[in-house]
Amino acid sequence: MHDREAEYAAAADRLHDAWRDPADPDADSRWCTGEIAVHTWDLATALGVGTAGFDPRVAEDGLAFMSGALTPENRDTMFGPEQPAPAGAGPYERLAALAGRVVPTA
Structure with missing residues (x-):
């Protein structure tokens, strides 16, 4: 039996380690974590x-990073404008709303 x-x-x-690049101080694995969490929400939804x-x-780490890194100027075509998160939304839902997803109310 596996401990998944x-x-x-x-x-x-290992993913975090792969994203850390001593030659690039701007490389940050939390961007990848945020991406994974957003797409986890997409798929789960x-x-x-x-x-x-x-x-x-996972979502909290991504949210903490993307809250500062995802600005209106760098949203490009990958992220829509930030949407409101419903009251009481969890971290995946708050991150999805930050990334421009419309998060339905429960």
């Missing part, structure tokens, strides 16, 4: 499963 949570955590650590069972730390 431990395997995922180990894979996440499309499948109708929600994000309640997902580790909130």
